[in-house]
Amino acid sequence: MRYLIIGAGAVGGTIGGRLAQSGHDVVLVARGAQYAALRDNGLCLRTPDGPRTHRLPVVDRPEALGTLRPDDVLVLTVKTQDSAAALAAWAGRPVEGGGTAAFRLPLVCAQNGVESERLALRTFRRVYGVCVWLPCEFVEPGVVSAAGTPLTGMLHIGRHPAGSDDTARAISADLERSHIEAPVVDDVMRWKYAKLLSNLANAVQALSGAPLDEEGRALCRRARAEGEAVLAAAGIVYTGEDEERTFRGDKITLKPFDGSPRGGGSSWQSLHRGTGTIEADYLNGEIALLGRLHGVPTPVNDVLQELADDAARHRRPAGAMPVADLVAAVDARAGTGG
Structure with missing residues (x-):
């Protein structure tokens, strides 16, 4: 082939x-x-x-x-x-x-x-x-x-x-x-929906920088909790975290062979390179879409999608938004029920 x-x-x-x-x-x-x-x-x-x-x-x-x-x-x-x-x-x-x-x-x-x-x-x-x-x-x-x-x-x-x-x-x-x-x-989509849940953190990392501190990790957990609620409402099954860890084991270890730490994930790289686009519409935006279809509020993912899109559109660098400001933006949206 x-x-x-x-x-x-x-x-x-x-x-x-x-x-x-x-x-x-x-x-x-x-x-x-x-x-x-x-x-x-x-x-x-x-x-x-x-x-x-x-x-x-x-x-x-x-x-x-x-x-x-x-x-x-x-x-x-x-x-x-x-x-x-x-x-x-x-x-x-x-x-x-x-x-x-x-x-x-x-x-x-x-x-x-x-x-x-x-x-x-x-x-x-x-x-x-x-x-x-x-x-x-x-x-x-x-x-x-x-x-x-x-x-x-x-x-x-x-x-x-x-x-x-x-x-x-x-x-x-x-x-x-x-x-x-x-x-x-x-059942490859069961694995892909599990990866989707983990990718909800990409926007947090892209906006606030890598590696994330505890406040950033807490925000990622909130985004994932929304995602899990949405997938449950939609009747979509996904691979559990324990199953993923058991299957992957220690087969892949990151080795920074050139002496430098790895940067961020795919969304972080999009902002870092100034591509003008980012995949948040298909990560956080997928959860927002399913939330609207099934009546589940998704304020955390709504804000992450909106801010990531805005950062990409204006070619702002990766990590330019302090995580405290990002959390405040999410809390403001959640507090209004928007």
């Missing part, structure tokens, strides 16, 4: 680099400065076992790749706010032998949140969800670091909305030869 990594940033670069290192056929898809750096200098993946530069094919749009192959796997690793555009760009691409990507090829959503799978399933016949546990960072154009050891990450994979098949097992086998554990599960 050939893997087309659509969004070769931190997650995409790490997955693509590890697959390439183990001998798999990989094409990177990127834009702007990242595309130019990958084209000119290759992908530098820094891991605890040493940096490696991978000279891989790279394109900045589907048309540059031409007709797709029947053995292609589309791996979507853009942020969810960019999913609709990416799906529209790739769905109609012709495949050798006839038909289009949407009709013939598997589409793998290796992203936070639960919305991309829904979006993809409108056009793609075969959609796979991936619960991403992959500590990695975009360092600079062309350079990605992944500090996990002995495994680089863990990617649960399964069909969306449920089930598994030979394609999922084949992808899993390729990943597991690439320093990434990839359990095939019939």
Whole structure:
């Protein structure tokens, strides 16, 4: 199989680099400065076992790749706010032998949140969800670091909305030869909803900085409690924290191999890089949406979504808002019942 990594940033670069290192056929898809750096200098993946530069094919749009192959796997690793555009760009691409990507090829959503799978399933016949546990960072154009050891990450994979098949097992086998554990599960969305709950803390970290102090952690617990109440009202099941800890064990330990501490998560990185967008609409905003649908107030997640969006829109740096101010904003909203 050939893997087309659509969004070769931190997650995409790490997955693509590890697959390439183990001998798999990989094409990177990127834009702007990242595309130019990958084209000119290759992908530098820094891991605890040493940096490696991978000279891989790279394109900045589907048309540059031409007709797709029947053995292609589309791996979507853009942020969810960019999913609709990416799906529209790739769905109609012709495949050798006839038909289009949407009709013939598997589409793998290796992203936070639960919305991309829904979006993809409108056009793609075969959609796979991936619960991403992959500590990695975009360092600079062309350079990605992944500090996990002995495994680089863990990617649960399964069909969306449920089930598994030979394609999922084949992808899993390729990943597991690439320093990434990839359990095939019939209930991948149960794992993704659990990850959604943990990702509700991303906005707190992005706005107030990493690592969080006790006041920040307390606010994260409030956001999660809202999320749990909303999922219960919606009848959505998710993996429990004990099950996650038992399954993951000590398989992934973070090793800051360059001597510097890891920065923040994906939302923190969006503000840090000044991208102008952030995925809060699909993390805290998912809880807010479900809360409105099922009559559950979500003032904490409402405020976190609003403030994260505002910070991204105005390109404010990560960690610019003291956690006390963030808590005060949440309390003011909660106190008004808004």
